[in-house]
Amino acid sequence: MRSEREISRSSVTRRGFLKRVGATAGTVALAPAVSLPFVSTALAQAKTLKILQWSHFVPQYDKWFDGFAAEWGKKNGITVTVDHIPHLELPARAAAEVSAGAGHDIFAFSGSGGPHLYEKHVVDLSSLVSEVEKKHGKVHQVGRQIGYNDDTKVWSALPAYYISFPGLYRKDLWDEVGMKPDSWEDIRVGGAKLKAKGTPIGISLGHSVDPNLSYRSMLWSYGASECDQTGKRVTLNSKETLEVVKLVRAIYKDAMEPEVLSWDDASNNRLLASGRGSWIHNPISAYRTIQKANPELADKIHVWKTPAGPVRRLACGSPNSYGVWRFARSKDTAIEFLRYWTDNWVAIFEASTGYNHPLFENLVPKPMPILSNDPTSHPADKLQVLETADEWHATYGYPGPAGPASDEVADNFVIVDMMAKAATDKATPEEAVAWAQKETELIYRKWSAA
Amino acid sequence: MSVTAQAAAPRRLARSRFTFDRLEVLGPLFIIPAILYVVVLVGLPFLLALYYSVSAYSIFNPSYTFVGLKNFREVMDSEIFRRTLANTLIFTISAQIIGLLLGKIGAMLLMQEFPGRRLARALIVLPWAVPVSLATLAWLWMFDSLYSVINWTLVAAGLIDAANRPQWLGQEDLAMIAVATVHAWRLFPFGVVIFLAGFTSVPQDVLDAATIDGAGFWRRNYQIVLPMIAPIIMIAVIFGTVFTFTDLSVVYLLTKGGPINSTQVLGSLAFQVGILSGDVAHGAAICLFLFPFLLVAVILLLRSLRRREI
Numbered sequence: 021m022r023s024e025r026e027i028s029r030s031s032v033t034r035r036g037f038l039k040r041v042g043a044t045a046g047t048v049a050l051a052p053a054v055s056l057p058f059v060s061t062a063l064a065q066a067k068t069l070k071i072l073q074w075s076h077f078v079p080q081y082d083k084w085f086d087g088f089a090a091e092w093g094k095k096n097g098i099t100v101t102v103d104h105i106p107h108l109e110l111p112a113r114a115a116a117e118v119s120a121g122a123g124h125d126i127f128a129f130s131g132s133g134g135p136h137l138y139e140k141h142v143v144d145l146s147s148l149v150s151e152v153e154k155k156h157g158k159v160h161q162v163g164r165q166i167g168y169n170d171d172t173k174v175w176s177a178l179p180a181y182y183i184s185f186p187g188l189y190r191k192d193l194w195d196e197v198g199m200k201p202d203s204w205e206d207i208r209v210g211g212a213k214l215k216a217k218g219t220p221i222g223i224s225l226g227h228s229v230d231p232n233l234s235y236r237s238m239l240w241s242y243g244a245s246e247c248d249q250t251g252k253r254v255t256l257n258s259k260e261t262l263e264v265v266k267l268v269r270a271i272y273k274d275a276m277e278p279e280v281l282s283w284d285d286a287s288n289n290r291l292l293a294s295g296r297g298s299w300i301h302n303p304i305s306a307y308r309t310i311q312k313a314n315p316e317l318a319d320k321i322h323v324w325k326t327p328a329g330p331v332r333r334l335a336c337g338s339p340n341s342y343g344v345w346r347f348a349r350s351k352d353t354a355i356e357f358l359r360y361w362t363d364n365w366v367a368i369f370e371a372s373t374g375y376n377h378p379l380f381e382n383l384v385p386k387p388m389p390i391l392s393n394d395p396t397s398h399p400a401d402k403l404q405v406l407e408t409a410d411e412w413h414a415t416y417g418y419p420g421p422a423g424p425a426s427d428e429v430a431d432n433f434v435i436v437d438m439m440a441k442a443a444t445d446k447a448t449p450e451e452a453v454a455w456a457q458k459e460t461e462l463i464y465r466k467w468s469a470a
Numbered sequence: 471m472s473v474t475a476q477a478a479a480p481r482r483l484a485r486s487r488f489t490f491d492r493l494e495v496l497g498p499l500f501i502i503p504a505i506l507y508v509v510v511l512v513g514l515p516f517l518l519a520l521y522y523s524v525s526a527y528s529i530f531n532p533s534y535t536f537v538g539l540k541n542f543r544e545v546m547d548s549e550i551f552r553r554t555l556a557n558t559l560i561f562t563i564s565a566q567i568i569g570l571l572l573g574k575i576g577a578m579l580l581m582q583e584f585p586g587r588r589l590a591r592a593l594i595v596l597p598w599a600v601p602v603s604l605a606t607l608a609w610l611w612m613f614d615s616l617y618s619v620i621n622w623t624l625v626a627a628g629l630i631d632a633a634n635r636p637q638w639l640g641q642e643d644l645a646m647i648a649v650a651t652v653h654a655w656r657l658f659p660f661g662v663v664i665f666l667a668g669f670t671s672v673p674q675d676v677l678d679a680a681t682i683d684g685a686g687f688w689r690r691n692y693q694i695v696l697p698m699i700a701p702i703i704m705i706a707v708i709f710g711t712v713f714t715f716t717d718l719s720v721v722y723l724l725t726k727g728g729p730i731n732s733t734q735v736l737g738s739l740a741f742q743v744g745i746l747s748g749d750v751a752h753g754a755a756i757c758l759f760l761f762p763f764l765l766v767a768v769i770l771l772l773r774s775l776r777r778r779e780i
Binding site (some may be wrong): 228279433 | 526530531547549550613614617638639675726729731742746752
């Protein structure tokens with residue numbers, strides 16, 4: 021049996037506990053301060069470059085990019101870190117990095133508004149863009165829309181690439197009704213015939229990115245747009261918009277199933293993959309996935325340009341660009357890497373299996389690899405039509421620049437909801453257009469005062 | 471000189487021992503981390519949000535220019551916001567009602583003796599323990615337009631026609647029911663735990679006496695048990711209301727506020743405007759609409775609680 025003295029010596033006293041906790045906390049708190057001089061010296065000696073970009077829909081491209089960046093780093097004695105996150109998380113991550121004033125050196129913006137929104141937080145890349153233009157030809161209008169501010173004459177990002185938005189259709193089914201989905205009117209008429217046969221077409225009417233692109237494409241093809249060329253005056257309330265809203269209403273009722281109201285960005289891919297869909301408006305990623313899962317079905321799926329309207333044929337592409345933060349530790353290294361990346365575009369194009377479309381005129385000469393001859397597709401020239409994608413693509417904000425206002429209209433799904441309201445008879449087409457005009461004006465007015 | 475220093479050391483030690491032995495010193499010392507936590511992670515962000523909401527701050531133009539109530543007026547001009555405000559109330563109230571109802575039924579079942587009761591009690595907290603993103607993604611597949619297991623079951627049971635299957639996330643009314651149900655599903659384990667705690671605190675002799683006096687199940691339930699455990703339920707309601715009112719994850723993951731903003735709630739709209747679109751000032755103004763509603767709700771509930779305790 022232990023004595024009382026022994027017990028009191030061995031037990032934890034309140035004072036003892038406090039002392040130990042205090043000592044531990046003190047050590048933990050002091051550790052960084054003590055090690056700081058050594059750590060900062062080590063950091064100063066090691067050159068690093070940190071890149072953040074989305075997890076590409078073609079995983080093979082990410083793998084290629086990581087190896088490409090690491091190899092460049094090895095050649096130049098730079099430790100390169102590439103982080104990939106889902107594209108929907110990029111805006112929140114950009115906001116967090118800017119608030120903290122720390123993070124990556126190169127930030128890949130996915131979508132339209134990023135470079136304009138963060139103009140005061142990124143390095144002016146005008147000289148890099150001008151250099152790339154001299155070497156690789158004129159920048160595409162999508163690149164100018166997303167990267168250039170005509171008021172400040174600043175390139176806040178290097179236009180990287182855009183993702184094209186063609187139509188993917190079941191040739192066998194469309195042949196049966198004796199049509200080809202070449203115009204939006206064809207989509208309405210042919211879609212109705214195909215829905216009657218149990219194979220509807222599908223454009224989402226839910227809150228997701230794809231319908232933001234599809235319905236803008238439709239508006240532009242009919243001569244309507246959300247704003248004018250200055251990007252400051254809202255022009256949505258027009259007879260052309262009304263015509264498109266009525267068309268969408270007809271397509272929804274005659275050629276689609278109500279399920280499109282709940283769709284996310286993968287739902288139309290699933291419709292096509294199920295064998296039940298006859299046409300979707302989507303990048304070729306949907307086709308690539310089906311090629312792996314169901315080669316027989318993939319052979320029946322063909323790719324054609326975005327449908328034309330009475331005024332023009334124009335699709336809203338999904339743009340990507342690279343910005344370099346002002347707080348970046350390795351600004352020059354970042355710019356050097358972007359220069360090198362741009363000089364290797366054929367490899368980029370091949371690694372993305374033709375998914376990334378270049379934004380400078382001569383980066384990938386025609387005939388373009390993969391698109392002109394894709395050994396995995398039958399026939400091998402199935403994707404050749406995408407060589408002309410530059411002729412029929414613009415992006416958010418068209419005919420003006422993309423910017424925070426056009427981005428917020430997209431973030432709030434105003435155009436999609438305008439279509440959905442009329443399609444589901446929650447409002448007449450006229451009421452839906454008036455509603456969208458008001459909501460869009462509120463957003464544009466707010467940003468023009470910013 | 472050295473003798474004086476040697477004598478002073480034990481005196482300092484003794485004084486510090488005496489200081490740490492005093493409850494009025496030790497008490498505040500232990501509470502300081504909690505106060506710091508609330509001040510730094512709740513108080514300061516709240517004050518910052520207040521300041522942002524009356525400023526012109528955006529990521530595009532990080533200016534703290536004072537604009538008064540302009541942001542609030544502009545936010546209220548939007549039909550999307552007005553609809554969002556109504557949705558938030560519907561979402562909160564319905565999720566509370568469903569969650570508490572399920573919680574009560576669950577607790578009543580778990581009060582019964584049956585084989586595997588302990589395992590059932592452990593499993594019931596799973597919705598609470600599973601990360602919200604994972605759980606919501608599972609629900610997303612259950613509500614999927616093509617592959618919904620709910621629809622498949624209903625079709626297989628002959629209850630609905632496959633051609634007219636419900637679009638859980640595509641029809642405005644069903645979408646709200648879906649998001650409220652998923653949130654209630656997340657809340658209900660908390661309800662079960664609260665009700666279980668309440669039920670076990672009701673003295674058995676009171677229930678026995680009521681039974682002898684002829685009180686049946688419903689009378690015992692509504693006139694004895696519920697009034698006795700009302701203070702505990704109030705705490706669950708306060709917690710659940712705050713938890714639901716400020717939630718955006720379920721809505722954002724399931725519908726992103728669609729279709730046609732029928733499931734948009736204040737949290738998701740504020741995130742959309744303030745973070746995704748970079749308009750921090752208007753995002754903060756949207757967020758602050760949560761505050762008066764929550765304040766009034768919490769004051770009413772706490773008052774009612776105090777009255778009952780008296």
